Amino acid sequence: MTVRSPGFGRSSQDGRRRVRALLLDTALRLFSERGYVGVRVEDIAKEAGVSRATFYKHFAEREEILAELFDRLVRDVPLPTPPGPDADALPRVRELLTAAATRMAADEQLARFVYTLPIRHAALLGEGARPPVMEQVEELIERGAAAGVVRPDVPPMLITAQIARTFEAAMRDWAEHRAPDVAEHLAVLLDLTFQGIDP
Template sequence: MSPRRAAVLRDGGERSLREHLIATAERLISERGTAGLTVRAIAREAGVADGVLYNHFADKEELLAHALKAHVRTVERGLVALPEPGAGTVAENLRTHIRYGLAMHKGILPAMAGLIGRPEVLARFADAGEPGEDWRDRLLGYLAAERELGRIAPGARVEPAASMIVGVCHEAVLALLFGGSPPEPDVDGLVATLLDGLSP
């Protein structure tokens, strides 16, 4: 370990330099957003030379993708826990999933807004996760599990149901992104519509 690296990680416990760089980039994204975020700014904040980043990441886009994933996880840790299949009622659980999705999207919007013109970062971000990790996957898993439990219809098409919920969350975020006033989502109406098609 170089003296420079040792100084950077002195208080970092077991955290690797790669993890330190991701955490630094995540903090900058949380504080400043992604617009105009440079390798130099990340390196200076991390206390390393600019070139060190390229020892751990193929390029700036890879680092930003991992930092965005970390930022999403940080936002999600501040939200209510998602319900377990079989607990409570399906209607209330769907309301919780919808409110969770709306809050999560609103929380990550500032970070994503600066990347509208950076599709390569967004593509890396989409590829950086593990299957079942993101909220949409968990929502889909929840619906499939409720179908297995018989609490929704055996033939219920859970993919379109999940797409409807995600679409409502995206609509609210896109309205904010383009400077409009997002419509107040009718959560109860959406749940009622979904249950009309999902109920056994």
């Protein structure tokens, strides 16, 4: 009968987490340097100093790495909804999204990689493809509609989708170096979304 020490499982799990993090960090660096298409599983494993078999113990394919990197980018973004009356729903949405964009841009290499992918890769289009902060935005839009400060004739889900596209455009413009400050650029695009182009 084999007797394991109490710390056996923990150290094994810690080692597994370290290897997984190493693979993710290596993949991100290689994707940033060569582009997603230019990096193979073999490249990631070799650069990380592990075998292909070890890679496949952690990830079934590169797409799983994409999904995990996207999750890493948006994981800490859900922020407390800014306090205030429902009549201030749109300023609260602006405050929430500015804080989210600023937090995401702080992890510059990861944010620039995710938002410069030439297409929204299938790994990012699943259930978790929308940053969780958009759930809070939708709630604020629903409250704003009930308070009469957001158009009641357009479903809140559709308004939230438009705001999500605006957020995505601001992040992409920043990631592709077309906007030096993501918060300022987001503010301009949100103004266009909220107020249109009428003078």
